[in-house]
Amino acid sequence: MSLHIIRHDITKMKIDAIVNAANSSLLGGGGVDGAIHHAAGPGLLKECMTLGGCDTGDAKITGAYNLPCKYVIHTVGPVWHGGQYGEKELLRSCYIKSLELAKANGCESVAFPLISSGVYGYPKDQALRVAMDAISDFLLTWDMTVYMVIFDKAAVTISQKLFSDIKQYIDQAYVEESEVKYSRNRILAEMSTSAPVQYCKAIKPEKSLEDIIGEIDESFSQMLLRKIDELGMTDAECYKKANIDRKLFSKIRGDVNYKPSKPTAIAFAVALQLNLKETEELLKKAGFALSRSNKFDLIIRYFISNGNYNIHEINEALFAFDQNLLG
Numbered sequence: 001m002s003l004h005i006i007r008h009d010i011t012k013m014k015i016d017a018i019v020n021a022a023n024s025s026l027l028g029g030g031g032v033d034g035a036i037h038h039a040a041g042p043g044l045l046k047e048c049m050t051l052g053g054c055d056t057g058d059a060k061i062t063g064a065y066n067l068p069c070k071y072v073i074h075t076v077g078p079v080w081h082g083g084q085y086g087e088k089e090l091l092r093s094c095y096i097k098s099l100e101l102a103k104a105n106g107c108e109s110v111a112f113p114l115i116s117s118g119v120y121g122y123p124k125d126q127a128l129r130v131a132m133d134a135i136s137d138f139l140l141t142w143d144m145t146v147y148m149v150i151f152d153k154a155a156v157t158i159s160q161k162l163f164s165d166i167k168q169y170i171d172q173a174y175v176e177e178s179e180v181k182y183s184r185n186r187i188l189a190e191m192s193t194s195a196p197v198q199y200c201k202a203i204k205p206e207k208s209l210e211d212i213i214g215e216i217d218e219s220f221s222q223m224l225l226r227k228i229d230e231l232g233m234t235d236a237e238c239y240k241k242a243n244i245d246r247k248l249f250s251k252i253r254g255d256v257n258y259k260p261s262k263p264t265a266i267a268f269a270v271a272l273q274l275n276l277k278e279t280e281e282l283l284k285k286a287g288f289a290l291s292r293s294n295k296f297d298l299i300i301r302y303f304i305s306n307g308n309y310n311i312h313e314i315n316e317a318l319f320a321f322d323q324n325l326l327g
């Protein structure tokens with residue numbers, strides 16, 4: 001179970017079901033609808049002709065014909081009229097109805113295009129928000145792997161304000177970093193002209209290596225499980241909030257020395273709503289740190305220091321800045 005944003009052509013995806021952004025006739029059109037019919041071949045249109053159309057906000061399922069997936073779920077998004085005409089509810093309904101159909105047909109993996117965000121004119125940042133919220137709500141109660149497929153880079157736009165806030169945060173951190181480097185270089189330059197360094201005698205360690213290893217700190221998985229208990233969370237609440245697969249979570253639970261990837265470790269910090277200091281502590285357990293000199297780390301810092309722990313919003317921002325995603 002997890003939700004991923006990926007850049008891809010949906011017609012090429014080898015999964016259980018892909019969703020088509022259709023119109024109410026279900027008889028084909030342009031955009032992703034045209035691409036799906038083209039790749040599926042005439043059999044798809046023939047089956048669609050038997051369905052009697054589809055209401056806005058509703059969904060219907062067909063076979064996939066020449067496509068590499070098993071099913072096509074056709075949903076009809078709302079046309080954008082400014083946002084006061086129930087567009088949001090209708091768009092949300094497209095995602096929920098499509099996911100329910102997928103569930104009823106035993107699908108374990110589904111891919112969505114950004115419905116309504118092309119010909120139907122829904123603002124892309126808002127369309128993505130509705131999509132991510134609807135899908136993540138559904139995933140709270142049902143296990144499935146869901147992909148939000150973004151066709152062209154321009155289609156992913158987090159809100160302009162968020163984008164410029166993060167950009168400013170990154171730029172500011174880069175400025176601070178170069179100031180630190182500058183003063184460090186100055187100190188080094190001054191040191192090289194001052195008195196020679198005094199060497200001291202090697203100090204004999206007081207503890208044996210065995211003793212030191214015996215005092216090894218709590219591991220990543222121990223700290224994670226302790227935090228989950230302290231917060232009174234269930235395991236499922238935690239891995240769902242972290243956008244982490246149940247299987248991966250069981251692996252971590254069962255292996256005291258499990259070494260997660262950095263995005264996985266951060267995903268847990270976000271799920272546990274750790275502050276920056278605690279996040280650094282958890283990351284350190286897995287051998288990682290949050291630096292001030294790369295975009296990925298700065299975006300994470302930005303969200304954590306603003307108390308925003310919505311993993312999907314963080315992933316949207318990471319995606320918009322071309323970074324690896326969490327979870």
Ligand code: AR6
Nearest residue numbers: 009010021023029030031032033113116117118119120151
């Ligand atoms: N894979 C993934 N996404 C795609 C692909 C692709 N191959 N091709 C386009 N997109 P649109 P709508 C993205 O216009 O706004 C049709 O004529 C595209 O970049 O296909 O719901 C129907 O028949 C955009 O972000 O769908 C309806 O009449 C997104 O898919 C009407 O358009 C949706 O754009 C539906 O309009």
